[in-house]
Amino acid sequence: MTFKERYWQYSLIVIILFSGIIIFLYTIPFLSGILGAFTIYILIRKQMFYLLLKRRMKKSIAALLLLLEVILFFLIPLTFIVLVFLNKLENMNLDPNLILTPVERFAAIVDKKTGYDLLSNENLQNLLNIAPRLGQSLLGSITSFGMNLLVLMFVLYFMLTGCIPMETYMRDILPFNKYDTQHVLHEVNLIVRSNAIGIPLLAIIQGGLGLAAYYFFDAPAPFLMFILTCIATILPVVGTALVWVPLGIYLAITGHVGNGIGLIAYGFIVIAQSDNVIRFLLQKKMADTHPLVTIFGVIIGLSIFGFMGIIFGPLLLSLFLLFVNMFKKEYLDRKD
Numbered sequence: 001m002t003f004k005e006r007y008w009q010y011s012l013i014v015i016i017l018f019s020g021i022i023i024f025l026y027t028i029p030f031l032s033g034i035l036g037a038f039t040i041y042i043l044i045r046k047q048m049f050y051l052l053l054k055r056r057m058k059k060s061i062a063a064l065l066l067l068l069e070v071i072l073f074f075l076i077p078l079t080f081i082v083l084v085f086l087n088k089l090e091n092m093n094l095d096p097n098l099i100l101t102p103v104e105r106f107a108a109i110v111d112k113k114t115g116y117d118l119l120s121n122e123n124l125q126n127l128l129n130i131a132p133r134l135g136q137s138l139l140g141s142i143t144s145f146g147m148n149l150l151v152l153m154f155v156l157y158f159m160l161t162g163c164i165p166m167e168t169y170m171r172d173i174l175p176f177n178k179y180d181t182q183h184v185l186h187e188v189n190l191i192v193r194s195n196a197i198g199i200p201l202l203a204i205i206q207g208g209l210g211l212a213a214y215y216f217f218d219a220p221a222p223f224l225m226f227i228l229t230c231i232a233t234i235l236p237v238v239g240t241a242l243v244w245v246p247l248g249i250y251l252a253i254t255g256h257v258g259n260g261i262g263l264i265a266y267g268f269i270v271i272a273q274s275d276n277v278i279r280f281l282l283q284k285k286m287a288d289t290h291p292l293v294t295i296f297g298v299i300i301g302l303s304i305f306g307f308m309g310i311i312f313g314p315l316l317l318s319l320f321l322l323f324v325n326m327f328k329k330e331y332l333d334r335k336d
Contacts, residue, residue, distance in 0.1 A: 205274060
């Protein structure tokens with residue numbers, strides 16, 4: 001290769017990297033929608049190929065049918081859950097004394113034991129300053145949610161209509177041999193399907209177990225707590241304990257000591273253990289991902305990708321380990 005050809009090659013690489021970074025930075029607000037489209041595409045791609053190759057259906061018609069399926073079985077239930085959650089928050093008519101009295105009791109206990117006043121003017125002022133930010137963040141999240149749903153549908157439609165040339169191009173551009181390319185794509189498919197199916201399934205099961213306990217132990221706003229429990233399943237390490245532990249403490253300090261202790265005990269024995277059992281079964285059925293990869297992947301993914309990080313965080317970490325292992329086998333373990 002001549003100097004001029006190397007100059008062209010390196011210049012093209014620099015231009016590609018520079019342009020890619022700029023494009024990525026300006027598409028960050030829509031990243032959840034793009035990654036969501038990629039996730040759903042992996043879940044329904046076999047249906048698309050069936051409609052195209054077996055049923056000889058036109059690409060546009062097949063794509064529209066699958067988009068209708070996504071709307072009916074994914075977008076409408078998801079939007080319904082978000083709207084119900086917001087409605088429950090808006091219509092909560094809690095007696096202020098039910099909240100202030102246990103808080104004052106807890107603050108008095110902390111003050112007596114440690115000498116620290118939780119209800120000092122400084123702490124109350126900081127709490128008042130946080131409230132408007134939470135409102136703005138919630139409003140911004142709702143707007144971003146709606147925009148990303150539109151982006152998801154738009155991107156998914158074009159991924160479906162161009163599925164064959166898109167997948168061929170991706171296989172050609174990956175810097176691996178045929179075997180490694182197949183291995184990488186298989187790993188991506190397994191991890192995405194495992195998380196995209198397993199995490200909502202885990203959320204529904206743990207939320208359902210929590211909902212039964214919230215009704216049995218007479219917890220306030222049980223359906224709202226059910227939704228919060230489903231959301232908390234995506235948080236590594238802490239998980240659903242972020243809901244039922246404070247709720248049990250709240251019941252105990254408001255005079256329902258038996259219900260509070262019972263809820264916390266039920267949470268540790270039933271809800272927390274169900275998480276371990278279900279994750280183990282899902283890993284054996286779908287992708288045998290190490291628990292540490294899942295935990296650290298979610299932590300990394302949430303900070304980079306937002307909500308979709310629960311899927312793409314473990315995928316990113318798994319691919320990193322896969323590439324390291326490929327490099328080891330290809331270059332370090334090779335014998336002359």
